[in-house]
Amino acid sequence: QVQLVQSGAEVKKPGASVKVSCKASGYTFTSNTIHWVRQAPGQRLEWMGWINAGTGNTIYSQKFQGRVTIARDTSASTAYMELSSLGSEDTAVYYCARDLAYWGQGTLVTVSS
Amino acid sequence: QSALTQPASVSGSPGQSITISCTGTSSDVGGHNRVSWYQQNPGKAPKLMIYDVSKRPSGVSNRFSGSKSGNTASLTISGLQAEDEADYYCNSYTSSATWVFGGGTKVTVL
Numbered sequence: 030q031v032q033l034v035q036s037g038a039e040v041k042k043p044g045a046s047v048k049v050s051c052k053a054s055g056y057t058f059t060s061n062t063i064h065w066v067r068q069a070p071g072q073r074l075e076w077m078g079w080i081n082a083g084t085g086n087t088i089y090s091q092k093f094q095g096r097v098t099i100a101r102d103t104s105a106s107t108a109y110m111e112l113s114s115l116g117s118e119d120t121a122v123y124y125c126a127r128d129l130a131y132w133g134q135g136t137l138v139t140v141s142s
Numbered sequence: 143q144s145a146l147t148q149p150a151s152v153s154g155s156p157g158q159s160i161t162i163s164c165t166g167t168s169s170d171v172g173g174h175n176r177v178s179w180y181q182q183n184p185g186k187a188p189k190l191m192i193y194d195v196s197k198r199p200s201g202v203s204n205r206f207s208g209s210k211s212g213n214t215a216s217l218t219i220s221g222l223q224a225e226d227e228a229d230y231y232c233n234s235y236t237s238s239a240t241w242v243f244g245g246g247t248k249v250t251v252l
Contacts, residue, residue: 132187
């Protein structure tokens with residue numbers, strides 16, 4: 030069965046960067062896309078970007094352009110999302126999702142001084 | 143890209159039907175048949191309920207149905223049950239090859 034397992038919670042200081050991983054199993058990793066979606070406390074889902082796991086091509090939301098990098102390691106069937114220049118407004122649960130159909134468990138990123 | 147517009151809350155009694163709307167533009171909802179709906183319970187990851195406007199993934203109750211007219215998509219829950227109480231989000235592909243979510247709708251079963 031399709032499974033996406035994300036890395037653990039992170040606490041970062043303002044201005045720092047965070048990198049979240051998403052390990053896929055149960056399917057051919059390079060046959061699908063991986064999306065990253067975040068949800069601030071009590072707020073709506075917010076789409077950040079996606080990667081074609083086969084080609085490595087990426088597209089980002091305009092809101093995060095220049096601050097987010099999505100990548101993948103096909104040998105490890107793992108996707109990554111790195112967000113830089115963190116501010117308190119980036120405190121959120123970050124999800125990866127295969128084709129926006131199968132979701133990881135979420136990773137809480139807390140930005141606090 | 144602005145969020146798609148959903149009502150903040152919808153409520154209904156057990157057994158009733160409710161409909162949640164999701165309004166976008168011709169660049170997203172109106173221009174593509176790639177509208178999805180998600181159910182989210184507190185502290186949990188979203189669950190896909192409808193994709194491609196009206197298709198149901200395996201295992202999703204047929205009480206959930208989706209449709210679209212112009213720039214507005216809709217999710218209908220028939221025979222409302224207590225377990226349907228949750229937040230619901232719509233999502234659409236856009237002409238920029240990006241995706242956009244709605245603001246979310248809280249469904250309350252009275």
